[in-house]
Amino acid sequence: MDAMTQTAPHAPPSDPRQALAFRHVSKHFLRGDGSSLEVLRDVGFDVPAGSVVSILGPSGSGKSTLLNMAAGLLLPDDGRVLVLGHETSGTVDWSRLGYMFQDDRLLPWRTAVDNVGLALETGSMGKRERRERAQAQLAVVGLGEFGSSYPHQLSGGMRSRVALARSLVTEPDILLMDEPFSRLDAQTRTTMHTELLRIHRERGMSIVFVTHDVEEAVILADRIVMFSPRPGRVHTELSVDLAHPRLGTPEALTLVAELRAAIAGMSADWVI
Numbered sequence: 001m002d003a004m005t006q007t008a009p010h011a012p013p014s015d016p017r018q019a020l021a022f023r024h025v026s027k028h029f030l031r032g033d034g035s036s037l038e039v040l041r042d043v044g045f046d047v048p049a050g051s052v053v054s055i056l057g058p059s060g061s062g063k064s065t066l067l068n069m070a071a072g073l074l075l076p077d078d079g080r081v082l083v084l085g086h087e088t089s090g091t092v093d094w095s096r097l098g099y100m101f102q103d104d105r106l107l108p109w110r111t112a113v114d115n116v117g118l119a120l121e122t123g124s125m126g127k128r129e130r131r132e133r134a135q136a137q138l139a140v141v142g143l144g145e146f147g148s149s150y151p152h153q154l155s156g157g158m159r160s161r162v163a164l165a166r167s168l169v170t171e172p173d174i175l176l177m178d179e180p181f182s183r184l185d186a187q188t189r190t191t192m193h194t195e196l197l198r199i200h201r202e203r204g205m206s207i208v209f210v211t212h213d214v215e216e217a218v219i220l221a222d223r224i225v226m227f228s229p230r231p232g233r234v235h236t237e238l239s240v241d242l243a244h245p246r247l248g249t250p251e252a253l254t255l256v257a258e259l260r261a262a263i264a265g266m267s268a269d270w271v272i
């Protein structure tokens with residue numbers, strides 16, 4: 001596997017070069033019938049600062065659960081989750097994280113600019129500056145002309161751009177993305193990949209991108225962390241040393257085929 005190289009051993013958890021570090025993370029949930037569901041087992045990997053790391057795994061392997069831990073919304077049963085060197089159970093500057101979900105979660109009664117500005121409302125920034133920043137961020141995602149539009153007046157791709165602008169307007173150091181483009185058509189999704197990579201080049205934030213789409217992981221990621229079916233464990237962790245753009249290149253297609261073969265060999269239960 002030419003473009004796929006196994007990564008170096010993990011850095012110490014307090015290493016400031018790591019945007020995120022997961023160490024021996026395990027998680028169970030209690031089911032309605034009182035039984036316990038093991039979702040993550042002894043998961044460990046790093047997200048180096050400035051990198052794009054894709055978590056690739058089948059449905060139910062705990063990918064969203066892991067992102068929710070990185071965002072401080074859930075705590076692990078065992079193990080440690082560190083954000084910029086700090087335990088999520090302790091003091092983390094959460095304003096340095098952005099989160100983009102599978103559904104765009106736009107408020108229908110707010111215009112695009114006011115949806116983007118929402119992310120700034122928890123701080124002390126005045127209304128005028130919030131609007132200016134939100135408007136500027138909409139321009140970054142190509143929607144400068146649509147600030148006064150309501151969500152129902154926008155296409156799926158445009159709504160996705162608004163959601164991206166909302167997650168970027170606080171200028172986060174880490175962007176958590178949970179299958180954010182999975183509901184878009186193929187062409188719009190490709191456009192969003194290009195946009196995301198452009199913004200990443202300009203801003204240099206760390207991105208964790210959850211997907212169960214092998215091709216999407218290969219197109220976007222510097223590193224791919226591939227999970228096994230539930231309970232999620234790190235099955236393979238690899239670097240992707242390919243130049244952008246990758247879509248349709250022979251090297252990317254080869255890597256996609258290799259990963260698909262690895263998945264087929266891992267389990268017949270990979271359900272997407």
Ligand SMILES: Nc1ncnc2c1ncn2[C@@H]1O[C@H](COP(=O)(O)OP(=O)(O)OP(=O)(O)O)[C@@H](O)[C@H]1O
Nearest residue numbers: 029030039057058059060061062063064065066212
């Ligand atoms: N709060 C919860 N209580 C009980 N079970 C939960 C809870 N959150 C998630 N689960 C279960 O944990 C498992 C993992 O869920 P999670 O959403 O993390 O998986 P995923 O890999 O992101 O899946 P998908 O690709 O389908 O989004 C699922 O079986 C889910 O039903």
